[in-house]
Amino acid sequence: MSSAPSAEEQLDFLTKIQRLFNESDFSSTYKYALLISLADLAIELGKEDDSPLELSNRQVAERFIELYWQQATPYKTSESNESGILFQNNGTQAAIVKAISEFRQQNNCNSSQTAKRSKEYRKLVTSVASTAAKQPINYLQNVGGGTLPFLYERNPNSITLKSGVAYCLRRFQPLIQQLARSRWTDFIKKNTKNISILGEKDDLNSFLFETSRKTLAFVCKGLKELYGNKCFYCNKSTSELEVDHFIPFSLYPRDLMHNFVLACPACNRSKSDTLAAKMHLDKWVELITNNSEAVAKIGEQAGVSSNLETSLAIAKWGYESATLSNGLTWNKQGSYDKPD
Ligand SMILES: [Zn+2]
Incomplete structure (x- = not known):
């Protein structure tokens, strides 16, 4: 073995x-x-x-x-x-x-x-x-x-x-x-x-x-049309949404369309370079799996690569790494969890 x-x-x-x-x-x-x-x-x-x-x-x-x-x-x-x-x-x-x-x-x-x-x-x-x-x-x-x-x-x-x-x-x-x-x-x-x-x-x-600002603006617009003006993490309705890397860019610095979610500025700043907590992970997996094709289409129009399986494999790796290194995961502003 x-x-x-x-x-x-x-x-x-x-x-x-x-x-x-x-x-x-x-x-x-x-x-x-x-x-x-x-x-x-x-x-x-x-x-x-x-x-x-x-x-x-x-x-x-x-x-x-x-x-x-x-x-x-x-x-x-x-x-x-x-x-x-x-x-x-x-x-x-x-x-x-x-x-x-x-x-x-x-x-x-x-x-x-x-x-x-x-x-x-x-x-x-x-x-x-x-x-x-x-x-x-x-x-x-x-x-x-x-x-x-x-x-x-x-x-x-x-x-x-x-x-x-x-x-x-x-x-x-x-x-x-x-x-x-x-x-x-x-x-x-x-x-x-x-x-x-x-x-x-x-x-x-x-x-x-990195992906250009122009491309990210295009991604933001596409995700708003798909999901509405809502923060992925706290569900707050706001038009001031930003594109967040679900698996942080500092951890995996390659842009893949399925890794993008919309976050309100407060959540985006607070989450920063941390991995999101398990409940967010479960929600993200479900969301991108159910909307895989629509998300890929936004990527195609914006010029960002997309592959559902690859994104899921990267997430699996990211959470395993966090567990190995005993890193904390982010719940909401000021609240962190230990990974499972
Ligand atoms: Zn938020």
Whole structure:
């Protein structure tokens, strides 16, 4: 029977992750994207034990496409650089960014979600999977002149996360995600080719990793039409509703449509980065399951990805993590529970 990795094994994993960040050669942003993708896929598909997990190169490629989707559009249009797309590579533009950018121009899809229905999408996945296999998957475990093959074994069209790795990726996903994102942002800033594109604007991190305000306003409008002007948490009727991440963005920083609920400003501020209490979780699961298609439709119009099963898997992971770390959950203003 499989069980969770020991405390010592988990520490060893973290030490190796740290070495990877500090000693690996990062000549493009691909390795950051790969680490984030592996952690995300471990949450979506992994189990709470030390079993190995096979991930196809195409599954990894689809996560890459989602990650680079917004980044393959111009950061700023009115500058000297003709395209305004940020350089993600120390040499010429990264092949994956180029492929996504060309796909977007040719297929006129506003989200990676709608892109999946396009005929050309399969070709895009094939090309991204091939680049990912030749580059970051091939090189990620090369560290400081040697190899540190602790994460996965390579197969012809997939990788297999070694025993205990999916567990550790799930457990430490917020940490790995934050490290990878901050290094990724630094990489873009340090690349001299990006200076003219970056200019004086200071919203690089949100451009790279967050949903725009315009999109959120669209989401807010759609959810109001679906659910009425009512706070999800306290049921208060008000038109001043804000979009809240049910599973907090600080815990799982990726926007998925089913994770959005409407909250009054007071609840939103008070809940902040905490997980909502069990009664809210039960209500949310029921709500998004019953309204899954309508919610997905809002996402499609707004350009936000949506997948009910993925959102439920992320929630399951979030609450398991809270239980493991003895975190509190939020009931209402000033009131918290211990998770079950
Ligand atoms: Zn409220």
